[in-house]
Amino acid sequence: MIESAQTKPLVGISSCLLGQQVRFDGGHKKDGWITGPLAEFFDYVPVCPEVAIGLGVPRPTIHLVGDPERPRAVGSRDPSLDVTSRLESFARQQVPLLGEISGYILKSKSPSCGMARVPVTSDKGMPAKVGVGIYARVLMERKPLLPVEEDGRLNDAVLRENFVTRVYVLHRWQQLRAGRLTAAKLIDFHSRQKYLVMAHSQAAYQRLGQMLAHLKQVDLEAVADMYAAELMTALARRVTRRRHVNVLHHVMGYLKDHIDAGDKAELIASIEAYRREEVALVVPMTLLRHHLRRHPDPYMQQQVYLAPHPEKLALRGAI
Ligand code: SF4
Structure with missing residues (x-):
């Protein structure tokens, strides 16, 4: 039972959910339950993939385009800004560095962090299908047994x-x-x-x-x-x-x-x-x-x- 778990579980998390001002507009998405009751029992490892690859705060927004199975992350206004491979290689480097994490809480709908149902626009610019954020996909491929959830689903x-x-x-x-x-x-x-x-x-x-x-x-x-x-x-x-x-x-x-x-x-x-x-x-x-x-x-x-x-x-x- 719980008494046998002597240390707090280490849980990866999208930094903005902890209140860190890392979103494209300099804001955050602090979640009261995650930073309140749950924080008493979990130790968090915050990661903001977009800041980590040097996009800065504030920054131009990106979105997913192309094949919903393997979308690219490009600038919403400037499609020539393609950060897909930077996000992927950051994820491949970062995941082994997360330590012995026992779970991960991701920010929903993000082209980097979203674990499901992230809008993917077709190459012709039509809002077509849904997919998985670039960082989240690599994380879940590399750690298939890891419990992963999004802020919205945790409601x-x-x-x-x-x-x-x-x-x-x-x-x-x-x-x-x-x-x-x-x-x-x-x-x-x-x-x-x-x-x-x-x-x-x-x-x-x-x-x-x-x-x-x-x-x-x-x-x-x-x-x-x-x-x-x-x-x-x-x-x-x-x-x-x-x-x-x-x-x-x-x-x-x-x-x-x-x-x-x-x-x-x-x-x-x-x-x-x-x-x-x-x-x-x-x-x-x-x-x-x-x-x-x-x-x-x-x-x-x-x-x-x-x-x-x-x-x-x-x-x-x-x-
Ligand atoms: S959703 Fe992910 S990439 Fe976007 S601000 Fe939050 S942590 Fe950073």
Whole structure:
């Protein structure tokens, strides 16, 4: 659980979201949640690719043109200003220098930083399709397992909770990989994630279990790499209420011999209220954790699912 993550996750971020005045017009796009509550738990690594390649502040605006799959970044007024390769080579140099980051928050719609749906104009000047910012594309190609989100999407409570969960899981994984890997450590890590993975994907839960079923005479490093790829892919899936309800019932199963009929009925009622969207996930979760504290079960208490991120962020009060 959170207590085992001893250091704050390091998270890359578009500098303007922190309030740095690096935008083309000398302004910023400071985000209150990112610089407020979230900053207490994440250490940020700010990067402004356009300033880094020497475009200066203020500067002429750029936009994406051409093939939406591989657009170029050119001046909005002066198409002869093509900064595509400068942005790409900066990204290729910068990404390895970011350190052991566990996530990245990008500025939406930027021709450099946007992770999706950035307008791409056709060569004939028509607003045609959407694509990915030049820096963001290189970042995501070089770090395919990295949780990446945009400021706008983080206003969606489910995406927000999912992003923070993935950052913490990757952070704990990086801590595990920083030491000498053993089969026992890998199995212990997996057993803590089980219910969390189950909420995201039953199929991935089974595949991960099979992956670790026979760890004698295997290349442990190779298995670990496969495991991380499958795990992070599974966690990127949006969790539905139905899936949470399923896992809540599994957790409740551990309590069935310890709580009386009244407590059981109360728990079921709170899970059903959550299913009907009358209460947030935090309601049945708090009740379950209360009973697990009174009737400790070592296996259940280590489950990341019960506390995947700091309670103070109150992320499960909004989903
Ligand atoms: S969106 Fe990216 S390139 Fe644009 S100002 Fe922000 S950090 Fe700089």
